[in-house]
Amino acid sequence: MASVRVQRHDFDPGAEAEALARGRTDVGAVVSFVGYCRDEGGRLAALELEHYPGMAEDEIARAAQEAEARWPLLGATVIHRYGRIAPGERIVLVAVAASHRSAAFAAAEMLMDYLKTCAPFWKRAIRLGGGPEGWVEAKEEDDRSAARWSPAD
Amino acid sequence: MASVRVQRHDFDPGAEAEALARGRTDVGAVVSFVGYCRDEGGRLAALELEHYPGMAEDEIARAAQEAEARWPLLGATVIHRYGRIAPGERIVLVAVAASHRSAAFAAAEMLMDYLKTCAPFWKRAIRLGGGPEGWVEAKEEDDRSAARWSPAD
Amino acid sequence: MKALYFAWVRERVGRAEEELDPPPTVMTVGDLVAWLSGRGEGYAAAFEKPAGVRAALDRVHAKSDAAIAGAKEVAFFPPMTGG
């Protein structure tokens, strides 16, 4: 049921979120998350996002299926960009529709935690002034955040 | 810092959320919640929302201040409509910007819980076919949800 | 002081607002509820379950034991159902 897109180009978060509710009267809540490329203290020229085509889509779809099995959702859209993304640009969208807000909030948060730790994307930082480039390191905090949703915990 | 609006007319959730991030590079996350008028099994003609002008704005602003004191937010917008709202129409928007997603999610959820239980709005259901009208009853579940954020708990 | 009534409290009382001039023995929100309840059938119906009615003093939520001295505006209403 979820719509999953992995793409180079930008997206319209408002239109994506509204599409989940349009024309229906059973949706009481739409929660959307938009992740942006932050500038780390004015030294970032851009992020270069590499991904594993095919697996990226599959992995996000698996996470969405898990969310749908867990909460009574009425729709979900996940879009993740790849390629060069400048500070201030959008990187990722998660939008979830449900009858009630608690399911929509929880599912959106779970999907973001999964995207951070399970979806095969890797960020490389390109510094202003030709400074040292480098792969962004995974955060242990993100693993802990994702572990919240694991049934074994 | 938060923008609080209590109004009769509709709003553009995408534009409101995007305005929190536009032109800045310190925002990493924008979480937005849109609440819609649900149709309870095809029997609802509309909701009529009554509010306490002045106190509604003040109470939402107090909740936003509390959220800002609690999480490192970079912006917040809350819009709550009043008057007659048909099934499928938007009722409320909460949009929160932060550097990191956990603060944005938590603040948006807290603001919604507060809106449900503390903001002086009352919903009256107008039934299709002239069925019995009635004031919507407050849900104990909403009180429990709001109590999660109380320091005393 | 000015009194405001909302939602079904307003409907039962039969008006949205009025000026109140309670006697000096009426010192708290709870006292005011008791005093109002004696003013007629509509008031009695509105406040028949005092715990089911919320109050605000000068646009801030107030409990039953809150002192009304100095307040310019008091409001009574059911539990909120916004959001």
Place this chain on the structure above:
Amino acid sequence: MKALYFAWVRERVGRAEEELDPPPTVMTVGDLVAWLSGRGEGYAAAFEKPAGVRAALDRVHAKSDAAIAGAKEVAFFPPMTGG
């Protein structure tokens, strides 16, 4: 089987993909990592801390003890940093 490398694993190995034909003694993802590490400096550098490299078999995350038999595609990459 086809092997894919991503991010700094790709950079260290020096290629994005290749065909692999490991001997029959290589049965798990961990075996494959050990076997690849012996193929040259780049591979050794990529897998110097095996716990720091993740793997997928046919586009599903796989642990070190996962059997590679039947897999058409194996991929190696650092911990993910999307979102």
